[in-house]
Amino acid sequence: MTDKTTYDVKVHRLDEKGFGQAVYWQENEQGNPRKLKFTIPETLPEEEVKISIDRPGKRRMRGKVEKIINPHPERTEPLCPHFTRCGGCVWQHWQYEGQLKQKTEHVRQALISNGFDPSLVLDAIGMENPWHYRNKMEFTFAPDGSMGLHEQGNFRKIISLETCLIASKGMTEAALAVARWAKENKLPGYDKQNHEGLLRHLMVRESFATGEIMLALFATEPPTGKWKDAVQQLTEQIERDFPNVKSLLWMENTLWADRTQAEEVHVLSGRDFIYDELSGYRYRLWFDTFFQTNPQQAEVLVEEALKMGEPKKSEKMIDLFCGVGTFSLPFAARTKALAGVEIVETSIASAKRNAKENGIDNTYFLASDARRGIDVVLEEFGRPDLLMLDPPRSGAGGKVMRRIGRAQPSRIVYVSCNPVTFASDIKELVPFGYELKKVQPVDLFPHTVHVECVSQIVLK
Numbered sequence: 001m002t003d004k005t006t007y008d009v010k011v012h013r014l015d016e017k018g019f020g021q022a023v024y025w026q027e028n029e030q031g032n033p034r035k036l037k038f039t040i041p042e043t044l045p046e047e048e049v050k051i052s053i054d055r056p057g058k059r060r061m062r063g064k065v066e067k068i069i070n071p072h073p074e075r076t077e078p079l080c081p082h083f084t085r086c087g088g089c090v091w092q093h094w095q096y097e098g099q100l101k102q103k104t105e106h107v108r109q110a111l112i113s114n115g116f117d118p119s120l121v122l123d124a125i126g127m128e129n130p131w132h133y134r135n136k137m138e139f140t141f142a143p144d145g146s147m148g149l150h151e152q153g154n155f156r157k158i159i160s161l162e163t164c165l166i167a168s169k170g171m172t173e174a175a176l177a178v179a180r181w182a183k184e185n186k187l188p189g190y191d192k193q194n195h196e197g198l199l200r201h202l203m204v205r206e207s208f209a210t211g212e213i214m215l216a217l218f219a220t221e222p223p224t225g226k227w228k229d230a231v232q233q234l235t236e237q238i239e240r241d242f243p244n245v246k247s248l249l250w251m252e253n254t255l256w257a258d259r260t261q262a263e264e265v266h267v268l269s270g271r272d273f274i275y276d277e278l279s280g281y282r283y284r285l286w287f288d289t290f291f292q293t294n295p296q297q298a299e300v301l302v303e304e305a306l307k308m309g310e311p312k313k314s315e316k317m318i319d320l321f322c323g324v325g326t327f328s329l330p331f332a333a334r335t336k337a338l339a340g341v342e343i344v345e346t347s348i349a350s351a352k353r354n355a356k357e358n359g360i361d362n363t364y365f366l367a368s369d370a371r372r373g374i375d376v377v378l379e380e381f382g383r384p385d386l387l388m389l390d391p392p393r394s395g396a397g398g399k400v401m402r403r404i405g406r407a408q409p410s411r412i413v414y415v416s417c418n419p420v421t422f423a424s425d426i427k428e429l430v431p432f433g434y435e436l437k438k439v440q441p442v443d444l445f446p447h448t449v450h451v452e453c454v455s456q457i458v459l460k
């Protein structure tokens with residue numbers, strides 16, 4: 001039986017997942033005060049709410065809102081029917097302006113915690129229309145063959161897809177067609193518990209610039225034998241109804257890990273990649289290529305990075321964590337020479353090809369871990385005038401930052417998707433004579449807690 005005791009609490013802050021945090025004081029059996037700590041999704045700072053216990057816990061309980069006693073002035077009606085259950089967007093109940101203010105504040109707090117001046121953080125640049133911005137989605141099949149997104153906090157449960165307000169409309173329609181085909185053909189979804197079933201994931205990516213779409217269906221068996229007719233039907237249907245799908249792939253994946261990886265790629269229709277464009281450069285994207293997922297705001301990010309980096313034709317530059325060259329190409333076009341370092345070999349192969357196909361011939365790309373790669377590049381390339389880095393969420397780490405400090409580039413542009421690791425990374429540069437000049441947050445992920453920022457750091 002669930003405990004229907006209710007507690008009136010006030011949200012005092014949001015946690016790193018964007019959920020409200022609150023405490024409630026009550027007396028224990030000995031008459032001593034006892035503190036109950038709650039995490040409450042779908043609440044906003046300073047809101048007073050009546051909650052019940054959704055999920056008990058020793059240290060912190062998950063609260064369920066029974067009534068909003070005093071709502072936040074920026075509370076709004078969420079638009080998506082999947083909101084509250086889907087783990088995708090957690091802030092649809094917050095007016096977009098409020099989300100942006102919170103993101104700016106989050107970056108400022110991360111700087112304060114590391115001893116930097118928060119006034120260096122400019123207001124976050126948001127989107128004019130913060131919907132249907134994503135160019136890539138991954139959906140999962142449930143054992144009953146339905147397809148959708150993972151339920152919030154429960155990776156075993158799948159919410160059947162009806163719509164998605166952050167994915168592009170074209171991509172969602174194509175995904176829904178695949179979901180209907182799977183249902184009509186009664187194809188079994190993969191059961192993670194007993195490792196049985198056929199369909200595992202559907203990855204969809206679309207280029208907003210070229211209109212090309214990729215559909216990659218991950219399955220435990222090849223598209224032959226007893227599945228041949230159904231696969232043929234899917235291929236014909238997609239070719240007929242979705243002419244923009246330039247890549248329809250069947251990815252064989254028998255591995256236990258729940259990831260969109262493939263042991264064999266079968267091209268059912270078109271090619272094994274699609275073309276995309278960003279900031280005027282053309283890119284080939286394979287199913288596993290890392291590429292910015294909000295292309296409109298990614299262009300803003302590139303523009304801001306160029307403004308902060310002020311690249312010059314006489315200068316040498318290093319791009320650490322360069323991926324397929326999203327920043328490398330526009331910077332290389334404005335510098336004398338650019339060296340890019342990235343750990344994923346296929347991304348480096350892609351970066352080389354992208355540079356060539358875009359007529360850029362002053363780049364040198366190295367597939368290496370950043371820590372070793374920076375040493376190799378410095379040895380072959382000499383001291384850079386400008387260095388940019390765009391590490392993953394875990395940050396670059398002290399060893400890489402200290403190597404950057406010792407290399408003494410006169411300007412550094414740091415692009416980050418995690419203000420916390422960003423702030424601790426740049427602190428490492430201070431003893432080497434660097435000064436943080438400004439930080440520009442850019443919102444690439446409306447309705448989620450994530451924020452990207454570009455910053456300018458100079459040698460004093």
Ligand SMILES: C[S@@+](CC[C@H](N)C(=O)[O-])C[C@H]1O[C@@H](n2cnc3c(N)ncnc32)[C@H](O)[C@@H]1O
Nearest residue numbers: 290321322323326342343344369370390391392
């Ligand atoms: C946030 S992405 C940025 C990619 C690129 N700048 C872009 O905008 O497309 C971070 C990149 O760092 C790469 N990476 C992760 N760990 C790395 C490491 N230890 N050394 C070098 N590159 C790494 C990832 O493969 C990924 O391409």
